[in-house]
Amino acid sequence: MHREVIQELESWRRAGVAWVPRIEPVLPAAAPSPGAKTATTPPDRPASPPAPLPAAPQETDMPKKATPSPLTLLADRCTTFQPLELARPDRESRLAALKERVAACQRCSELARTRTQTVFGVGNPEARIVFIGEAPGADEDAKGEPFVGRAGQLLNDIIKACRLQREDIYICNILRCRPPGNRLPSFAEAENCREYLDGQLAIVNPDYIVCWGSCAAKNLLGTEEAIGKLRGKFYTYGRARVLCTYHPSYLLRNPAAKKDVWEDMKFLFKEMGVDLTAK
Ligand code: URA
Numbered sequence: 346m347h348r349e350v351i352q353e354l355e356s357w358r359r360a361g362v363a364w365v366p367r368i369e370p371v372l373p374a375a376a377p378s379p380g381a382k383t384a385t386t387p388p389d390r391p392a393s394p395p396a397p398l399p400a401a402p403q404e405t406d407m408p409k410k411a412t413p414s415p416l417t418l419l420a421d422r423c424t425t426f427q428p429l430e431l432a433r434p435d436r437e438s439r440l441a442a443l444k445e446r447v448a449a450c451q452r453c454s455e456l457a458r459t460r461t462q463t464v465f466g467v468g469n470p471e472a473r474i475v476f477i478g479e480a481p482g483a484d485e486d487a488k489g490e491p492f493v494g495r496a497g498q499l500l501n502d503i504i505k506a507c508r509l510q511r512e513d514i515y516i517c518n519i520l521r522c523r524p525p526g527n528r529l530p531s532f533a534e535a536e537n538c539r540e541y542l543d544g545q546l547a548i549v550n551p552d553y554i555v556c557w558g559s560c561a562a563k564n565l566l567g568t569e570e571a572i573g574k575l576r577g578k579f580y581t582y583g584r585a586r587v588l589c590t591y592h593p594s595y596l597l598r599n600p601a602a603k604k605d606v607w608e609d610m611k612f613l614f615k616e617m618g619v620d621l622t623a624k
Pocket of ligand 1: 485496518594
């Protein structure tokens, strides 16, 4: 088992993965983190290291864990990995190399057979925030970019309401291929794609992750808790704080839930030191 773990890690390192995140829910911090930018400035990476995260999570904040996957178990064992502070050109070249590997991926035979192309991820390789969705739909499969259909338009509106541009954020999905008929990603497909997601997260090394919808939240955090229950508190993945909220496609069907997402965005940005209600 030990040798298999080492071999797996070697292959991750060759793919550009410099550290393996560890899942650990924490209480929401009371005060904004130091180094956060003002409301008018798109948040970017603070010059100084982020404040240490609270050490002792409370039991009440723990999401109900699903049976740990082999990769989660692997990640739990590999706590000696640390995030690398890579220069922008290194991030770009590592992301480009990983994208090339993804484009040739045949791990999920049905998806590889039915996709038009893989949909890797897009945005700022130095983003403080990574958005994670579910999987590409028809529009994304055609264009090769995440969130470019109707849900993507709504996501863009949300980003603008947060006084940012799409280019300020890094956007990706649990899957890099479209499931036929837009069905839910299977557990095996999400596991197959996890190495790529973790690679992207390790390279971008964000301070914050937003899981859009239950597929992203369940898979990233390894929980079976409903998305409505996961909202309103921060979890951690590696060194990133994770917020879970409703998927834009859900908002298209249930516009009344937009106010909840706006609450979630205000909560996130307050944590970053940005008051979205300020004029
Ligand atoms: N829905 C997602 O979850 N991701 C996309 O890229 C598009 C729609």
